[in-house]
Amino acid sequence: MTARLGVILLVHTAFDRAEQVARHWARAGCPVVIHVDRAVPRARHDAFARALSDEARIVFSRRFRCEWGTWSLVAATQAAAETLLSRFPDVGHVYLASGACLPIRPVEELIDYLAARPETDFIESATTAEVPWTVGGLHEERFTLAFPFAWKRQRRLFDAYVELQRRIGRRREMPDGLVPHMGSQWWCLTRETLAAILRDPNRAAHDRFFRRVWIPDESYFQTLARRHARRIESRSLTVSKFDYQGRPHIFYDDHLTLLRRSRCFVARKIWPGADRLYDAFLTEAAGRAGRAEPDPARIDRLFAKGAERRTRARPGLWMQSSFPAEGRETSVTAAPYTLLHGFAELFEGVEAWLTASTGARVHGHLFAPERAEFADGATVIEGALTDSAALRDANPKAFLTSLIWNTRGRHQCFQFGPRDDQSLNWTIAQDPNARIAAVTGAWAVPLFRSGRPAAEVRAEAAHLQAVEADHLKVLRSPWTAARIRVWSMAEVVATPAQALRSVLSDMGAPEAAELEMPRLVDLEGFGAFLQELKNQGMHPYLTGDFPTGPASQRAAPRPPRKPYVVREP
């Protein structure tokens, strides 16, 4: 007769589920040794034991009071293993499981799988240097320091004692030349290996050492198996994933398909209320997968995504449960967008032209004092965001981030100028998603075209220029992260194609050899207008130089300078 599979079940809660699972193992012919935490009241334990008394293959082992992270869990396992090995001499492999572990493939398939590998120990076992999953910063120190205090109950003592040992440079020596290994505490060992560990002549020394190791249930058998095993498969047959705080992930009813497809033998932890999982997997025919190898990759991915989201929010999302402190955000905005400063004033129909040549959504002045000028005159856009200036100004940053978040998938572009609300200047300049193209001095064009005399617009011109100068200070500061280009108006008027091409390429439009340009507004007399402003005592320096005479008499402009690129990420 072939060797049997024996099961150790560590139980401390959810006894109805533990009973179901124990019976399931036993029904498949597996002897089961159950360890019930000593912390469980005697009455509860007795009722549980009585409920299972009809099943001869289920026995109970000596009880220990178990506390997470301490030796007690190893002691309980040792006692249960001794009971199992002595009471059931035909057991070949021993599977360590908990009450929250659920076999998700027929036990017969696990028995066959192990029978085909009679000398293999399935135990995740890696040297301390290679494991990334330690929590609390304790790595090698799990072994070199001593941990007499319980992390959950005596946190202060625990921390203080760790600190003290670090200061005095304590280094405990591994006994017997053992090399520390760690891994999942849910293993499946051969009788030979398990017996060798338990009957090791130096066991007293091993136990003495591991009694003070931190979380020894993840290292005792993992280390000693390396000494005694003939063939180690360093993986657990139990699929068990941990979150970023080191707590086990929990499976619920909606994981049924995922678990079925994983072809793993056992899963933990199962939420005790997951009726569908227990019903599905504890029936005879559940999850038949023949000889297929377990494949937990999909489960890995699901939980890895959860952990990722917990530490790195979806970029550009500000919401009730994710509100990063200044500088901690994954990204202020969700997607690249373009701020065009002064272009709408200088080129006729630049919005329509940009829409046609880039496919982007080109808005007017989103931060205009009157209203948010959405593209096509819309009063409400994606997300039910409205054009109300008051709502926008109540929280301009929320307005911008919502707009970009709501429209992700389509590049957004908007016009900007010194008339607009300036409160986001820093936010946008520091946002790597922002592409800023600015023509300085273009605010003078609407004043010029208004036909109002220079004397009348003088104060307004001075104000706009001062506001724009402040914005330029931000754009030229070394603390920006946006892609920023700045030209003076005179430069753009001299070579309009260059500025427009830069804007197009920043917005991701393909390079076109031939480019149909939007027309420059008629600037006939603009130089004279600037001169008139100067005569009024205002100095419009941000426009650059324009000759004062009529255009026909203008000298050819000087060859333009290269565009002023502040930063090219």
Next chain:
Amino acid sequence: MGLWQSYKLRWRRKGWRARAAVRGRELSRVVDRTSAIRPGDILLFATERDEAVRLPYFLRYYRELGVDHFLVVDNDSTDGARDYLAEQPDVSLWHTARSYKRARYGVDWMNALLGRYGHGHWCLTVDPDELLIYPFCDTRPLPALTDWLDGAGVRSFSAMLLDMYPKGPIAAQRYRPGQDPLEIAAWFDPGNYRSLKNPDLGNLWIQGGPRSRVFFADRPWEAPALNKIPLVKWHRRYAYVSSTHMLLPRGLNLVYDAGGGERASGLLMHTKFLDTLGAKADEELARGEHYAAGREYAAYARGLSETPELWTPWSEKFLNWRQLEILGLMSKGEWA
């Protein structure tokens, strides 16, 4: 946080608790079934007035989610709500005719009951027009969520108020008892919210949505707050400060991640905008018993006649929690 501020907040908290103890005496017991509460039960606390039409669905919804016991204050209903509640086997009922406003919009009453019965339980404090949605709520009952929060050492769970509204005039469709109000009020604003951190108590102050857009566009700062923390593993020392928007001690308000990640959160589907609102707005306006002397209701009474609907072409129709998660209104956090 400095010692001094910590000390001040401590006394503020004690102040609210003391107030709750005083206002709690205004409550007279109608039916007390609290002896049926078992350790680990999930409790729901609510104040209601003339909500008979909503109660059947409300109770059914939360029973199915896994609420074990309802503790309700009836603020002098005249529509039969009290008798209806008294008959329910899992409801304990108190009655008061005293002022809702003077009990700080019911918060003092809720704090009183929470302090008496909530200690050690997961407690959900909601209004009859609020339905809780959380990640996986279609496959995992409320105890799955609270067990998970317990395991993570988390004591409070955020669920922003999401204002739901019908398409077309609010009064066009008649809501019938027992009906899912989300069948009528099926639409919401998907991305029209703004938040600030409250430096005092550490909570987020969230505004926006249709109420802000339609009724408060000219006075944005007066728009109703949408941040809510309705689910708390209660301790007798805790106190709600203002509705369920924020609590003391202030650690309970840190339901958001400030380090650049997402924490799990849900939504309270706010089904206020049904045909029942018109009559209520008029009545509440006359009573002046609501927040800031019914400023909100005054806006509704005015706004409902002036603006026939809240719906916009960019409103989104409610499908399920996954849709709300993808839109970024709530998050799974690391619950997978």
